[in-house]
Amino acid sequence: MKSPIEAILFPTAFYLLFALFLARTIPAIRKPAARLSWLAAGAGACGVFMLGSVVPLQSIDGVMGGRNVSYLLQNLFATVAFWMLTQTTIRRGGLSARNWLPLVGIVCAFTVPFLFISREGTSPTFTHDRVDQIAMLLCTGIYLAGLIFMCAHLLRAIRHRSSRAYWPFTLGAWMVILGCACEIAFMTLDHFNAATTEDLDVGYFFFTPLFFPGVMFIVAGVGSFAVRRRIRDRNVDELAAGLSAILTRIGVSMPELDLGESTSHARLLRILGLDVEIRDRVAIRQLKLDESERVLLERAEKLLEMQLTVPMRAELWSTSATPSEPEYATRTPDLL
Amino acid sequence: MTHAEPRPPWRTSGSVADRCHALLEQLPVAPDADIRSLVAQVADLLGKPIQILPVGDERWEQLTGMTLDAGSSYAILIRPTDGIYYQIHCILHELAHLLFGHNPTTAVTRMQGQFPAGRLIHVRLIETEDAPMTETDLEAEGEAECLAHMLGARVLRPRYSEGEEVYG
Numbered sequence: 410m411k412s413p414i415e416a417i418l419f420p421t422a423f424y425l426l427f428a429l430f431l432a433r434t435i436p437a438i439r440k441p442a443a444r445l446s447w448l449a450a451g452a453g454a455c456g457v458f459m460l461g462s463v464v465p466l467q468s469i470d471g472v473m474g475g476r477n478v479s480y481l482l483q484n485l486f487a488t489v490a491f492w493m494l495t496q497t498t499i500r501r502g503g504l505s506a507r508n509w510l511p512l513v514g515i516v517c518a519f520t521v522p523f524l525f526i527s528r529e530g531t532s533p534t535f536t537h538d539r540v541d542q543i544a545m546l547l548c549t550g551i552y553l554a555g556l557i558f559m560c561a562h563l564l565r566a567i568r569h570r571s572s573r574a575y576w577p578f579t580l581g582a583w584m585v586i587l588g589c590a591c592e593i594a595f596m597t598l599d600h601f602n603a604a605t606t607e608d609l610d611v612g613y614f615f616f617t618p619l620f621f622p623g624v625m626f627i628v629a630g631v632g633s634f635a636v637r638r639r640i641r642d643r644n645v646d647e648l649a650a651g652l653s654a655i656l657t658r659i660g661v662s663m664p665e666l667d668l669g670e671s672t673s674h675a676r677l678l679r680i681l682g683l684d685v686e687i688r689d690r691v692a693i694r695q696l697k698l699d700e701s702e703r704v705l706l707e708r709a710e711k712l713l714e715m716q717l718t719v720p721m722r723a724e725l726w727s728t729s730a731t732p733s734e735p736e737y738a739t740r741t742p743d744l745l
Numbered sequence: 746m747t748h749a750e751p752r753p754p755w756r757t758s759g760s761v762a763d764r765c766h767a768l769l770e771q772l773p774v775a776p777d778a779d780i781r782s783l784v785a786q787v788a789d790l791l792g793k794p795i796q797i798l799p800v801g802d803e804r805w806e807q808l809t810g811m812t813l814d815a816g817s818s819y820a821i822l823i824r825p826t827d828g829i830y831y832q833i834h835c836i837l838h839e840l841a842h843l844l845f846g847h848n849p850t851t852a853v854t855r856m857q858g859q860f861p862a863g864r865l866i867h868v869r870l871i872e873t874e875d876a877p878m879t880e881t882d883l884e885a886e887g888e889a890e891c892l893a894h895m896l897g898a899r900v901l902r903p904r905y906s907e908g909e910e911v912y913g
Contacts, residue, residue, distance in 0.1 A: 442910045497911045574905045634905060634912040641903075674906065678898050685834045688827070692807050693871045710828050717901045718779060719829055725780060725797060725836075 411461070411533060418621040419462035425628045426454035436635070442497075446631060449493035453624065456486030461533065470531040477528040477535045481520065484552045488515055491559040494627065498578075499566040515555035522547035537613060540599045549596060553589040560586045574637070577630030584623030592616040638673055641716055645676045648709045652683035655702050659695060661686070677717055680709050761884070765892040768844060774899040780833050783900050787840050794818040795843075797836060799825035808870050810835030812842060813863030819843065820863060833901070834893055835869050841892035842867040842885070850882040 411419065430450040437447035459479045461469060470479040492512045500508065525544035532538050539545040560582040567575045595612030598604040604612070656663060663679075663686050687706060690696035698706065713719075772790070774783065788795040800822050809827065813820045821839045823832045852870045869889075878886070903909060 436913065440910070443913065446912050570907065571905065574908055631912045634908045637905065638903075638909050638913050671903075671906075671909075673909070674898070674903055677903060678894070678901070681830055681834070681897060681901065682894060684828075685831060688831050689809075689871055692809060710830060713830050716904055717830075718904055718906075719833065719901065720779060720781060725829065725832065 412617070415533075415617055418617055419457060419460050422621045422624055422628075423454055423457040423462040425625055426450050426457060429628050429632055430454055432632070433635070445493045445497035449490045449497065450628070450631070452486045452493065453490035453628075456483050456490055457624075459483035459486060466533050467531050475529075475531045477526075477531060479531070480528075480535050481523050484519055484523075484548075485516060488512065488519075488552065488555055488559075491556055491563075494631075495559045495563045495566070498563055515551070515558075519548045519551040519555070522551070536596065537599070540596050543600070546596055546600045550593050553593050557586050557589050560589075574633070575630065577626040577633065581623040581626030581628075581630060584619045584626065588616045588619030588623060591619065641712075642673055642676055644712060645673075645680055648705065648712060649676065649679055649683060651705045652680065652687060652709060655687055655696070655698070655705070656683065656690070659690065661690065677713065681713055681717070684709055684713065761887045761891050764888060765841075765895055768892060769895055772844065774896070778900050780836065780900050783896065784836070784840065787843060788819075791819070791843060795840075796820050798822050799832070808868055810839050810869035811865060812839045812867040814866045815863035819866075830901075834897060837893035837896045837900075838869050838889045839867055840896065841889040844892065845885070845888055847885040847889065850885060851879055852882070 427450075430447065433443065433447045433450065437444045458464070459469060459482045460466065461479075466479060467475075470477060473479060473482075489512065492515075496508055522544040526539055526542055526548060528535065528539065536545060536549045540549075563582050564579060567578055572579070591612060592615075595604065595609055598612070599609050653663065663683055684706065687696065687698075691698060719725075772786075774786070778786070784795050784797065794817070796818060798820050805824055809824060809831070811822045813822065821836055823835050827835070847867065849866050850868070850870075852868050853865050856865055856868065867889075869886075
């Protein structure tokens with residue numbers, strides 16, 4: 410019997426992961442670099458499915474003999490999902506066979522104790538029911554410690570990246586870490602009979618509201634990149650049409666240059682090219698902008714500033730390949 | 746409102762783009778390069794320090810960037826009043842002149858002597874009817890402009906391209 414919070418969070422997490430998996434199928438086919446995070450969403454969905462989120466647990470586990478093998482599969486899928494997500498974030502899609510060894514190690518480490526658990530009778534509270542067995546404590550402890558390890562790696566990988574884009578990953582990873590740490594701590598107390606039933610009820614309560622929303626934040630973070638790019642592309646197309654119209658008004662067409670590593674990148678560079686072209690025409694007085702055109706140009710420049718990698722103005726101005734101040738730096742007023 | 750007959754300020758023929766592609770092939774730009782690392786890379790290549798100085802102002806009008814050779818180093822001068830992207834583009838234009846090793850244009854010869862801090866070697870000065878350029882000048886400016894766009898594509902990437910590549 411699932412608790413009310415589990416009855417909401419399990420299906421929500423499953424449908425979110427499944428929707429992410431489906432939505433990213435075409436990009437993953439097109440881009441090899443996007444495949445690992447796509448597979449991670451699929452593995453995550455399988456993991457949550459094994460909890461009985463959409464099909465009753467009794468039915469799923471019953472097919473496999475009713476001995477809680479679904480729990481092992483859930484651990485396996487969740488570990489693979491977190492591993493793939495972490496690795497694709499760290500290594501940007503490029504993985505060698507050696508990178509998979511820690512995953513194999515973690516999976517083996519929790520599978521071996523699982524085989525020693527006396528696990529008759531499918532139960533949604535399987536881990537808590539059998540926590541008196543050291544094999545159960547080891548199996549769950551190693552599995553959850555593995556997730557903590559991966560989330561810590563994920564946090565390390567994104568620590569210098571834009572918090573504006575990666576905050577859902579940071580928040581989600583911390584929630585997963587806290588949920589897992591809490592579960593390990595209270596299972597250990599439970600195993601050694603070191604806590605009262607009331608304390609354990611409180612302690613065990615924290616896992617689900619921390620872990621699953623944490624996963625959802627990470628899913629939202631992954632999905633946000635595609636959404637953000639689509640919104641940007643739409644704005645860029647609209648601005649490009651407006652800027653081109655300014656040049657067309659004076660009979661100028663911007664030459665097409667084969668630039669950019671992706672269509673989205675090329676679109677941004679097109680805006681940059683149009684911006685430079687317009688600024689040049691204004692400088693030589695071939696073009697005088699009216700108020701609406703000036704506003705459009707400012708919008709384009711603001712978008713470029715927000716969307717392209719660019720140093721701060723002061724950083725650009727201090728760019729120098731020489732450690733010492735050359736003579737002309739102190740004489741710049743003379744240059745004017 | 747149009748103040749003069751529009752015409753391409755630079756040469757943009759296919760051969761110009763071909764020469765830029767050829768030069769770029771000999772200048773491997775790191776995937777995570779930015780404008781600062783590119784300036785350092787060009788300085789290394791030329792064996793001379795390069796400094797970026799925001800010194801011009803609206804009085805420069807049609808002059809949007811220039812390069813001075815101060816003997817032991819180069820100085821690229823830009824207008825601090827311009828937008829950051831326009832400034833970066835002007836810097837890339839000047840770097841392109843240095844990479845191509847262009848000779849000073851007619852405009853440079855005309856302006857020589859006005860800059861006591863160094864020898865003026867390149868200016869990003871757009872041709873107008875008042876200040877026409879020779880065919881050679883237009884070709885050189887076209888190359889610099891084209892290469893500036895190509896270099897811009899390498900140092901200006903979508904801010905979240907790292908995530909978009911693997912999650913997008």
